[in-house]
Amino acid sequence: GDSVTQMEGPVTLSEEAFLTINCTYTATGYPSLFWYVQYPGEGLQLLLKATKADDKGSNKGFEATYRKETTSFHLEKGSVQVSDSAVYFCALSETKTSYDKVIFGPGTSLSVIP
Amino acid sequence: GAVVSQHPSWVICKSGTSVKIECRSLDFQATTMFWYRQFPKQSLMLMATSNEGSKATYEQGVEKDKFLINHASLTLSTLTVTSAHPEDSSFYICSAIRTGTEAFFGQGTRLTVV
Numbered sequence: 001g002d003s004v005t006q007m008e009g010p011v012t013l014s015e016e017a018f019l020t021i022n023c024t025y026t027a028t029g030y031p032s033l034f035w036y037v038q039y040p041g042e043g044l045q046l047l048l049k050a051t052k053a054d055d056k057g058s059n060k061g062f063e064a065t066y067r068k069e070t071t072s073f074h075l076e077k078g079s080v081q082v083s084d085s086a087v088y089f090c091a092l093s094e095t096k097t098s099y100d101k102v103i104f105g106p107g108t109s110l111s112v113i114p
Numbered sequence: 115g116a117v118v119s120q121h122p123s124w125v126i127c128k129s130g131t132s133v134k135i136e137c138r139s140l141d142f143q144a145t146t147m148f149w150y151r152q153f154p155k156q157s158l159m160l161m162a163t164s165n166e167g168s169k170a171t172y173e174q175g176v177e178k179d180k181f182l183i184n185h186a187s188l189t190l191s192t193l194t195v196t197s198a199h200p201e202d203s204s205f206y207i208c209s210a211i212r213t214g215t216e217a218f219f220g221q222g223t224r225l226t227v228v
Contacts, residue, residue, distance in 0.1 A: 034216065043120070043207055043221035044158075089157065093216070101148050102209065102217050106157045 002027045004105035006090050012111045013080055021075040021108045023064075023090035031092040033057075033066055033073040034102065038087045047075075047088070080112045117141055118210045120220035127198055127227055135193045135223045137208030143188035144210035148217065149181075152205040164191040198227040 007022040025031065035047040035057070048057030053068035062077045073090060090105040117140040127133050137147055145166045150158040162183050163171040170183035180202075182194040191210075195202050203226050209217040 032216070036219075044209075044219040046216060046218075049216060101160055101163060103160070104157045107155075109155070 002031065002092060002094055002103050004090050004092055004103055006088075006105035006108050008106075008108070009087075010109040010111060012113065015082055015112055015114050016079045017112075019075070019077040019080045019084075019110070021088055021090075021110070023073045023075065023105060025071050025073065025090070025092050027071075027092060027094060029094050031094050033064070034091040034093070035062070035064055035073070035075050036089040036091055036104070038089065038107075040086070044089070080110070082112045082114055085110055085112045118208065118218045118220040120206075120208055120223050122223060123221060124224040125226070127225070129199055129227055130197055132194055132196045133198055133225060135195075135206055135208075135225075137191045137193070137210065137220050139189045139210040139212070139218070142210075142212045144191075144212065145188060146211045147185060147191040148209045148211075149183060149191070149193050150207045150209070152207060152222075154205075158207060161193075195225065198225070200227045203227045 003026045005024050032051045034049045036044045037047045048059040050057040050066035056065045064073050064075045087107045087109045089107045091102045093102050119138045121136045147164040149161045151161050152158045160173050161176045164183045164185040166185045172178045185191040205222050205224050207222040209219045
């Protein structure tokens with residue numbers, strides 16, 4: 001079945017450091033890919049998405065590019081802030097024409113220290 | 115963006131009692147909603163797919179008699195945890211599909227069974 005794998009956390013970075021969180025997926029079809037963020041004690045927020053190969057999703061300084069050849073969707077940010085401390089989930093949704101259930105990776109906890 | 119609201123945000127109940135959690139799509143109609151469960155420091159696991167006007171579809175290993183799902187209208191799905199036990203303590207999150215867009219998530223409900 002479909003699955004998502006993320007790099008193990010927790011990740012601790014100093015403010016203004018460069019962030020990469022690796023994500024790879026396995027899917028039978030051609031999924032849409034997402035990054036969700038969960039701040040402490042809160043629900044999920046969609047951070048960015050990409051629906052086809054070579055698409056780049058971006059939001060709040062975060063970017064991820066849909067790489068079909070490597071089945072990857074790595075999250076990057078050039079300069080992290082303390083406020084970026086959260087858990088980040090890579091996810092996929094299989095259905096193209098309408099969105100279906102979302103399958104999540106295990107999540108990567110990020111702590112940014114001043 | 116679309117808004118999905120869960121109620122309550124947190125609840126404490128005694129072992130053996132039942133608890134109902136509501137998930138509402140506030141500004142769109144959702145024919146399909148999903149219920150997820152998240153254990154501490156773990157990812158979200160899909161429990162069931164809730165379809166308006168029909169029975170829910172449960173994922174393997176989820177007890178349908180324990181986790182009752184009702185999707186009575188296009189804007190409301192409910193999850194009832196029956197005869198709750200401490201091991202049911204968890205963070206429950208719903209999502210709703212808005213036609214042609216991605217899933218929108220509620221803020222989650224933290225259930226503690228004592």
